[in-house]
Amino acid sequence: MDTVRRFTRFVAGSLRLVLNGPKTYWTWLIFLLALIVSGAMAYASQFTSGLIVTSMRDQVSWGFYIGNFTFLVGVAAAAVVLVIPAYVYNWKPIREIVIYGELLAVSAIIMCMLFVLVDIGRPDRLWHLIPPLGTLNFPRSILAWDMIVLNLYFVVNLAVVTHILYRAFHGRPYAKRLVVPLVLLSIPMAVGIHTVTAFLYNGLASRPYWNSSILAPQFLASAFCSGPAILLIVLQLLRRFTRFELQEQAIWKIAELMAYAMFLNLFLHGAEAFKEYYSATEHLLYTRYWYSGLGEHRTLVPYAWSAVALNITAFALFIVPAARRNPLALNLGCLATYAGCYIEKGMGLIIPGLTPDTLGEIYEYVPSMTELRVAAGVFALGFLVFTLMLKVAVPITLGEFQGETAEEYGHDRIAAPRAAASGTSWRPASG
Amino acid sequence: MDSDEVTPEESGKAMTRRQFGSVAAAAAAGFLLTACGPRRLREMPKDRLRRALADLEREYSTKYGTKVTVSGAGPMPGVVFAYALDLSRCIGCRRCVYACVAENNQSRDPQIQWIRVLQMDKDKGVDFTHADPYYQPAEVPEEGHFYVPVSCQQCRNAPCAKTCPTGATWIEPDGIVAIDYDWCIGCRCCMAACPYGARHFNWGEPSIPKGDLNPHMHILGNRPRPKGVVEKCTFCIQRTRAGRYPACVEVCPVGARKFGNLLDPDSEIRYIIEHKRVLVLKEELNTMPKFFYFYAT
Numbered sequence: 105m106d107t108v109r110r111f112t113r114f115v116a117g118s119l120r121l122v123l124n125g126p127k128t129y130w131t132w133l134i135f136l137l138a139l140i141v142s143g144a145m146a147y148a149s150q151f152t153s154g155l156i157v158t159s160m161r162d163q164v165s166w167g168f169y170i171g172n173f174t175f176l177v178g179v180a181a182a183a184v185v186l187v188i189p190a191y192v193y194n195w196k197p198i199r200e201i202v203i204y205g206e207l208l209a210v211s212a213i214i215m216c217m218l219f220v221l222v223d224i225g226r227p228d229r230l231w232h233l234i235p236p237l238g239t240l241n242f243p244r245s246i247l248a249w250d251m252i253v254l255n256l257y258f259v260v261n262l263a264v265v266t267h268i269l270y271r272a273f274h275g276r277p278y279a280k281r282l283v284v285p286l287v288l289l290s291i292p293m294a295v296g297i298h299t300v301t302a303f304l305y306n307g308l309a310s311r312p313y314w315n316s317s318i319l320a321p322q323f324l325a326s327a328f329c330s331g332p333a334i335l336l337i338v339l340q341l342l343r344r345f346t347r348f349e350l351q352e353q354a355i356w357k358i359a360e361l362m363a364y365a366m367f368l369n370l371f372l373h374g375a376e377a378f379k380e381y382y383s384a385t386e387h388l389l390y391t392r393y394w395y396s397g398l399g400e401h402r403t404l405v406p407y408a409w410s411a412v413a414l415n416i417t418a419f420a421l422f423i424v425p426a427a428r429r430n431p432l433a434l435n436l437g438c439l440a441t442y443a444g445c446y447i448e449k450g451m452g453l454i455i456p457g458l459t460p461d462t463l464g465e466i467y468e469y470v471p472s473m474t475e476l477r478v479a480a481g482v483f484a485l486g487f488l489v490f491t492l493m494l495k496v497a498v499p500i501t502l503g504e505f506q507g508e509t510a511e512e513y514g515h516d517r518i519a520a521p522r523a524a525a526s527g528t529s530w531r532p533a534s535g
Numbered sequence: 536m537d538s539d540e541v542t543p544e545e546s547g548k549a550m551t552r553r554q555f556g557s558v559a560a561a562a563a564a565g566f567l568l569t570a571c572g573p574r575r576l577r578e579m580p581k582d583r584l585r586r587a588l589a590d591l592e593r594e595y596s597t598k599y600g601t602k603v604t605v606s607g608a609g610p611m612p613g614v615v616f617a618y619a620l621d622l623s624r625c626i627g628c629r630r631c632v633y634a635c636v637a638e639n640n641q642s643r644d645p646q647i648q649w650i651r652v653l654q655m656d657k658d659k660g661v662d663f664t665h666a667d668p669y670y671q672p673a674e675v676p677e678e679g680h681f682y683v684p685v686s687c688q689q690c691r692n693a694p695c696a697k698t699c700p701t702g703a704t705w706i707e708p709d710g711i712v713a714i715d716y717d718w719c720i721g722c723r724c725c726m727a728a729c730p731y732g733a734r735h736f737n738w739g740e741p742s743i744p745k746g747d748l749n750p751h752m753h754i755l756g757n758r759p760r761p762k763g764v765v766e767k768c769t770f771c772i773q774r775t776r777a778g779r780y781p782a783c784v785e786v787c788p789v790g791a792r793k794f795g796n797l798l799d800p801d802s803e804i805r806y807i808i809e810h811k812r813v814l815v816l817k818e819e820l821n822t823m824p825k826f827f828y829f830y831a832t
Contacts, residue, residue, distance in 0.1 A: 154762045155721075156645060156739035165726040165736060225721020225736065225763030232701045232720050239575060239702045247700035247724050309820045310694060310730035386664060463653060463685060463732045464663035 113507050114273050118496045121505060125495065128345075132491065136484040143481010146474045147222060155225055157474045163467035164458045166223070168450065168475045172482070173219035175330070175449035177301045178323060180212035180257065182331015184294035185361055191287050197354035202287075203268060203501065204342075205335055206261045207493045209294075212331075213258040215486035222478050246304045253300050257293045260286055265497070272500045274507050298323050305457060313390035313457040316379075322372040328365035329418070330445035332358050333438040338494075340435070346498050356429055362441060363422035369445075370415055393466075394456040401459075403468050407451045414444030576715045576754060577705060588754060595752070595759065599743075603750040605758055608776040610709035616770050617710070617797040617825040618781075619807045620684060623832045624791035627652055627675040627682030631783035631792065635686075638771060638782035639757040640749055642741030649768040650686040650783065651732065657681055661816070661828075686783075687712060687733040687768035688816060688824035695725035695734060704765075710797070710825050711770050713755040719764040726765060730817050734767045770794070797825065807831075 125133075150157050160167045183205035190199040221227055232238040233251060242248040264286050271278045302320035309315050336358055342348040380391040392398060397405045421427045421437035428434050460466045471479075499505035579587065588605045595603040632650045641647040653666035657679050666683070676682065693712050696705050703718040704725055726734045740762045752758040753773035760766050771781035775794070784792040795804035804827075807813065811829040 154737065154739040158738075161738065162726065162732070162735050165723045220722075223722070225723070225765075226719065226761075229718070229720045232703070232718055241700050241702040244697050245700040245724070246698065247722060251700065304724075305727075308694065308698070308728045310728055389664065458727070460664070461732055462663070462730050463651060463668065464666045465668060465732075 110274060110507060114270060117273070117505060117507065121496050121499060122492050129495075133488070136488045136491070139480050139484035140488065141481075143478050143484065146477035146481065150222070150474055150478065151227070157472065159469050159472040159475065161467060161469075163461040163465055164455060164469040166454050166458065167469055168454075168471035168479055169219050169223040171450040171454045172479055173216050173223070174301060174323075174453060175446055176212045176216045176219065176486075177254070177298055178327025178445070178449065179331045179334060180209045180216065180254075181294040181298040181324070181327045182335070183209040183261070184291050185328050185332050185365070186335070186358070187287055187291055187294075189357070189361075191284065192291075195357070197351040198357060200501075201335075201339060201350065201354060203265055203497065204339060204494070205331075206265045206290075207497060208331070208335055208338070208490060209261045210258065210265065211486045211490035211493070213254060213261070214489055215482055216254060217258075218482045218485065219479075222482065246300065246307055249300045250297075250304055253293065253297045257290070257297050260290050260293060264290070265493075269497055269500050272503075273505065295324065298327050305453070310462055311390075311457050312387035314453075316376060318372050318376050322369065322376070325365050325369035325372055326445045326448060329362050329369060329415075329441045332362050333418075333441040333445075336438050337435065337442075338490075340431075342494070342498060347502055347504070348498055352429075355434065356425075359422050359428040359434060359437065360425075362437075363419060363428070366415060366419040366422065366441065370419060373412075389460060390456045393459050394452055398460070398466060401466050401468050403470060404451060404455060407447050411444050411447040411452060414440040414447070418444060575702065575718045577702070584754075591752075591754065591758060595748075595750075598759075599745050599748045599750075601745070601748060601750050603748075603752060605752045605754055606773060606777070607754050610707050610711075611776065613796075613798055615708075615710040615797040615825070616689070616775060617795065617804045617808075617827065618689070618770065619793040619804055619813070619827040619829055621791040621793070621831045622681060622683065622828050623830045624789045625652075625682045625684060626789055627654060627670070627677075627680070628788065630786045630788060631684060634782045634786035635768070637747065638749055638774075639769075640743055640752070640759055641766075642737065642739075642743065642760075643747070644742050645739045647735045647737070647741070647766070649733070649735065649766075650684050652682055652684045654680050654682055661814075683828070685731055685733070685816065686826075687770075688731050688822065688826040689768075689770060691823035691825060692821055694728035694730065694820075694822060698724040698728040700724065707755075709776070711755075711772055711775075712767075713769065713772070714765060714767065715755070716758070716760050716764050716766070721763040721765065723765065730820050730822060734765050736765050737762050 158167065158169075183202075186198055186202050186205040189195040190202045221230070224230070233240055233248070240248045240251070242252070264283055267282060268278045299320045302323040305311070305314035306317070306319045307315075336355060339348075339350055339355070343350045377391065377395075380388050389398065393401065394404055394408045397403075418437045418440040421433050421440070428437065455469050459469065496505070574583070576584070576587075584607050588607050591605045592603050595605070629652050632648050632652060635641070635650050636643070636648055639649065641649065651668050653663070653668050654670040654677070655661060655666050659665050661683060670677070670680075689710055689712050691706070691710070693704075693706055696712060699705075699719075700722060701718055701720055703720070704712065704714045707713050721736070723736060726736060737760055741760055743759060748759075749757060751773055753769075753776065756769045756772035771779075771783075774781060780794055781792075784794045793803050793807060795802035797804060799805065807829055808827060811831055813827045813829045815824045815827060
């Protein structure tokens with residue numbers, strides 16, 4: 105009964121936190137809710153009329169939804185960039201922000217699942233994937249693998265953050281024996297979810313643009329830029345609007361890691377472009393459709409070159425130490441990284457992979473209004489979840505929000521209330 | 536093991552009426568789920584399949600106002616179907632396309648066609664990059680061109696069946712790549728995987744005018760499809776499993792289309808493979824089609 109009482113107090117306290125906030129908080133929430141409502145209405149029409157309200161057709165059978173799904177798997181995987189130095193090398197400044205990376209991963213996976221849900225033709229039959237009622241074509245189907253690893257990754261991250269926050273709320277240190285193995289497990293899993301997602305396309309010999317062994321490494325490289333880019337901006341916002349403290353070294357270190365990842369991303373793209381253009385086989389068509397267009401079909405060309413320009417800009421800003429230490433340049437770099445990787449995955453992966461189609465037809469796909477509205481709604485829902493989780497998590501980690509029961513564990517607490525304010529209350533039990 | 540044994544007397548005491556009720560309910564639910572719950576056609580027991588067929592016949596008969604039969608005929612032993620198309624004869628008239636639409640109850644609006652006829656340049660050979668599926672001359676064949684009709688190649692190493700996450704598409708023992716329209720979730724992995732553009736998605740609610748319905752159906756073939764699932768050529772399973780030719784073979788005015796049993800050494804299809812210059816599309820992908828193209832002259 106004690107546990108139940110403590111848990112209700114946690115939930116009630118969290119609700120109070122979520123329902124109280126300054127004007128900017130409410131404006132943000134209302135903005136997100138408006139997007140969600142618009143997305144839900146667009147989805148309702150798609151649900152009744154079918155996917156015919158999208159621009160997808162037999163020639164280009166996947167589009168904007170699956171592109172966004174792929175991008176967000178990368179964002180979810182990127183929490184690992186923070187986890188590796190924090191836990192493996194015990195680099196403290198980053199360790200304190202790992203939990204936000206994991207919250208981002210949880211929100212990103214929710215968005216991934218929603219993008220798959222809105223893309224499939226029969227969402228009412230989703231349970232066909234879930235044994236024992238359904239049948240999962242495992243291990244042959246890569247989508248089956250993807251469903252499994254994404255769900256596992258979601259559960260692992262959710263378990264870790266819930267445990268840490270719940271314990272911190274009650275002023276108790278988290279159980280190191282539970283958290284450390286799970287966090288260490290999440291490192292190979294993060295690499296795993298993005299690799300499996302790449303294999304989803306990579307394994308299709310019918311699509312030469314995807315059927316290249318460089319695809320999975322390239323996915324990882326771009327994910328390790330775009331995920332931290334979002335996080336850096338979020339953390340700076342938190343620092344501005346809450347008492348959350350963030351050491352400059354942590355930001356600089358993450359920016360440095362992003363520079364290496366971006367270099368790798370650009371290098372792999374270059375290697376792929378060389379192979380395609382120099383050998384100039386019939387498979388060059390798809391790469392040409394992306395970078396220079398085929399005849400009068402040039403819809404994607406501006407996207408291609410803006411992605412290249414943004415990625416190179418981001419690399420230049422992050423590799424020069426003086427630039428990444430300048431707040432303006434740092435944030436411009438983050439925005440450039442995010443936009444560059446988003447265009448590269450959202451527009452540059454799926455569409456050129458399917459254009460021209462397997463029989464040589466060029467159908468120029470551009471997402472329809474319905475697709476844009478649904479996608480905006482999914483993003484808004486993900487950001488809403490992320491916002492609400494942060495609204496609870498930040499005060500807990502700052503030690504501003506704790507249950508009264510905390511006193512019962514007085515002797516266990518490793519941090520006095522004042523020390524807790526600097527974000528140390530959720531340190532592990534030992535030490 | 537002794538301790539596990541429970542005498543009837545003890546079990547009577549141990550189980551109250553309420554407990555018995557919940558156990559019975561759970562057992563009943565379990566039975567219902569496994570016996571009556573939705574199931575893939577592929578795993579459906581015979582008696583359930585018979586009931587399902589009867590239900591479908593009633594449903595379609597009422598909906599389209601005509602007597603509909605839905606067959607569940609299985610594969611014939613010793614038969615593997617194969618197809619051959621004579622590229623030197625095909626004139627690109629597209630009669631096969633429309634015969635297929637009529638026979639297989641493809642949606643008229645939005646339009647779905649299982650056969651796609653590609654016009655190619657004689658000086659370029661079989662080259663998809665320069666193929667034109669939308670040719671509209673007053674008369675075919677056009678000078679300097681030849682025609683390659685493409686539909687499902689019924690691969691032995693089918694990428695579509697491999698990628699399907701729910702096992703809703705598979706290769707039947709007679710070689711037909713089948714789709715369970717009631718099990719497909721519409722994820723379209725198979726469409727991305729198919730190298731021949733053979734798979735078509737019901738982007739909208741399919742529609743067939745009442746009078747145009749072909750009432751002779753097969754559960755894995757030409758029965759009306761729901762919105763949001765994938766469909767494709769089934770070698771006219773409703774005809775071929777009943778010993779008839781596919782509709783496209785019958786309608787072809789120049790006799791370019793040949794069909795038969797790959798396992799029968801005396802069949803026309805075996806004669807063609809053994810005596811003519813035969814090719815398969817995108818051989819390098821190792822899909823091993825059972826749809827062959829050949830030059831008879």
